[in-house]
Amino acid sequence: MKYKLEWKYKLKGKEPVSFTSDWLEGDHALSTGEALESSGKAIDISFADEIGTSWSIKEMKKLLSEIEEEPHNLTVFFDGGFERESNQAGLGAIVYYQQGKKKYRLRANQLIEELDTNNEAEYAAFYFALNLLEELDVHHLPCDFKGDSQVVLKQLEGEWPCYEETLNRWLDRIEEKMKKLGIHPRYIPIERKLNKEADKLATQALEGKSIYSKMQIL
Template sequence: MKYKLEWIYKLKGGEGVLVTSDWLDGETALLFGEEIERSGKGKELTFYDEAGTSWILKEMKKLLIEVEEEPHDILVFFDGGYNKDTNESGLGAVIYYKQGKKKYRIRSNQLFHELENNNEAEYAALHYALSLLEELGVSQMSCEFKGDAQGVLKQLEGDWPCYEENLSRWLDNIEEKINGLSLHARYTPISRNENKEADKLASQALEGKVIHSKMQLL
């Protein structure tokens, strides 16, 4: 989850100016807030998360202790592949997250049947990634989704319409799962070159190579 700070900066003569920070990770936001308080030049210091919820400094300290023990700072890459000769789809997902003071990566794939084309495989891949988050116990967190399926991401943002009935059902299922996990979701289209990890996992699924690994990162 990202946070921003707002406070009144005290000027000479008793006047004050409302100041707003950039979006920061929780630890940086807290350190910044403590520095403002120590300086004695800020008042009415308030923290806001991306959903608009607000905290004072004391509440923010308690919140971050609680959040630290849960999976957070979540980044998800997803990709889907399709083999028209076998009517099989490969779904790939890579999840980066923090828990405690450690960073982790999950790499996972799945072979899926009965999809119609590569487009549908992209929706299924995102839905699969959400199922992995559900298994991880992610809830009420900020989560960024990255993929080269621009149509999927733009439709989830509400920027593009979806006319195909089968794809619309996938969108409904994806949104239902996001809402069920109470995620604050951000969607970032990337190039295929930037999505190599998830693409490789999808291809490996089509080759019959099942992968599900969790690794602590240095």
């Protein structure tokens, strides 16, 4: 989660001037706010997060101490591969996140049956990724979802209509899960070549190779 620092600067004999910072990491925003407060020239110091909530310096200190050990700064890659002959789908997902001062990557895949189309496999992969977030106990945070399926991302964003009943059921399931977790999504379409890791996981699932691994990264 990133924050914008907002404050007013006191000028002798004049009205205070308002300032807003760029988006900052939590620790950077807090230390800057504390420095402004100690200067004695800044008033009405507050912090606004990416989902529109405002925090005072005292509230910000408490917030950062509480989320220090929870997963945050989330980015999810997903991909689904469909095998028409068997009506099977391979689902792949990678979750990049931060916990404390450390960064992690979770890679997982799954094989499921009785799907009808590649688009349905992509929806199933997205839902699979949400289940991984739930296992990590992610809640009430922004999250970037990246995939090469324009259909899924644009329909989830509401830019493209969805007329297929099967896909609408997946949309409903995803929106219900998103609401339950309190996730604030950002949908980011990417080129297929940038989604190779998730694509490989989906292919490995179709090949019968089950993968679930979590590791610390630099």
